[in-house]
Amino acid sequence: xxxxxxxxxxxxxxxxxxxxxxxxxxxxxxxxxxxxxxxxxxxxxxxxxxxxxxxxxxxxxxxxxxxxxxxxxxxxxxxxxxxxxxxxxxxxxxxxxxxxxxxxxxxxxxxxxxxxxxxxxxxxxxxxxxxxxxxxxxxxxxxxxxxxxxxxxxxxxxxxxxxxxxxxxxxxxxxxxxxxxxxxxxxxxxxxxxxxxxxxxxxxxxxxxxxxxxxxxxxxxxxxxxxxxxxxxxxxxxxxx
Numbered sequence: 467x468x469x470x471x472x473x474x475x476x477x478x479x480x481x482x483x484x485x486x487x488x489x490x491x492x493x494x495x496x497x498x499x500x501x502x503x504x505x506x507x508x509x510x511x512x513x514x515x516x517x518x519x520x521x522x523x524x525x526x527x528x529x530x531x532x533x534x535x536x537x538x539x540x541x542x543x544x545x546x547x548x549x550x551x552x553x554x555x556x557x558x559x560x561x562x563x564x565x566x567x568x569x570x571x572x573x574x575x576x577x578x579x580x581x582x583x584x585x586x587x588x589x590x591x592x593x594x595x596x597x598x599x600x601x602x603x604x605x606x607x608x609x610x611x612x613x614x615x616x617x618x619x620x621x622x623x624x625x626x627x628x629x630x631x632x633x634x635x636x637x638x639x640x641x642x643x644x645x646x647x648x649x650x651x652x653x654x655x656x657x658x659x660x661x662x663x664x665x666x667x668x669x670x671x672x673x674x675x676x677x678x679x680x681x682x683x684x685x686x687x688x689x690x691x692x693x694x695x696x697x698x699x700x701x702x703x704x705x706x707x
Contacts, residue, residue: 470519472499478522479506558583558621558667563610564681565594565602565628568689572596576606577684580613588613591684593691603628604654606685607635607670611661621667627678635659635670 476484483505491501503515510518563578574597580588590613594605607626614622626632630648635658637647647655662668675682 470499470503472502475499475502475506475519478519478526483509558623559586559614559617559619561610561614561622561624562678562681563603563606563624563626564678564685565599565604565606566682566685566689567597567599567602571598573689574602574605575685575688575690576602576609577681577686577688578606578610578613579680579684580610580617580619582617582619586617588617589684591688591691593688600628600630600648600651601654602685603631604651604658606681607631607658608654608661611658611665611668615661615664620665622665622669624668624670625673625678626670626681627673627675629672632670632672635662 479487479502484502487498487502487505490496490505491498494501496504506518507515560581561578563576565574565576567574574594576590576592576594578590580586580590590606590609592609594602597605603626607624610624611622631651634648634651634655637655641647642655662670
């Protein structure tokens with residue numbers, strides 16, 4: 467008979483083995499520890515109960531260590547994301563932009579959101595004529611930069627979910643001179659670069675569409691507000707602290 471405490475036996479036993487031990491205890495009127503010991507002894511066979519428990523304890527320890535390492539990694543990632551978020555908030559304004567075409571090409575709607583370090587909010591929702599989705603994205607970015615300059619923003623961190631536009635804007639000057647980039651969007655790129663040059667610091671990076679919901683909603687709102695067939699221009703801005 468094993469002197470291993472019931473709690474340890476239950477920890478090392480499989481679910482089916484624990485269920486079998488419960489039935490055995492009821493049938494033979496055994497205490498839970500004795501019943502589970504009998505079940506595990508039978509499972510161990512000639513190797514013996516002690517070896518079975520030692521093997522399972524080693525496996526259990528490795529699993530605990532794996533879970534602890536995973537938890538530590540997740541905690542570190544979360545701390546890093548929080549630190550980055552605080553850094554962005556302290557350094558300057560943050561912006562998000564999105565543009566939509568319905569159909570593509572078709573009517574354009576653009577949306578953008580600016581958020582200041584003291585909680586300021588500027589929203590842009592604007593119908594932007596007719597074109598394709600990349601043009602809509604560029605027009606949304608342009609409107610965002612113009613609103614930032616009008617608000618006196620000096621440092622801006624921008625996110626957008628259009629890889630075409632983000633990559634095009636972030637092309638090195640040498641690559642643009644060599645003819646790389648979207649030639650059909652060259653005039654939009656030049657306008658965006660001119661606006662960005664008026665800021666002290668500006669960073670533009672891509673983010674997945676599902677993380678750009680606020681700007682997307684503003685773009686969709688602009689599409690809904692513009693009746694089909696009409697070339698409407700409208701802007702809704704709301705600034706508050």
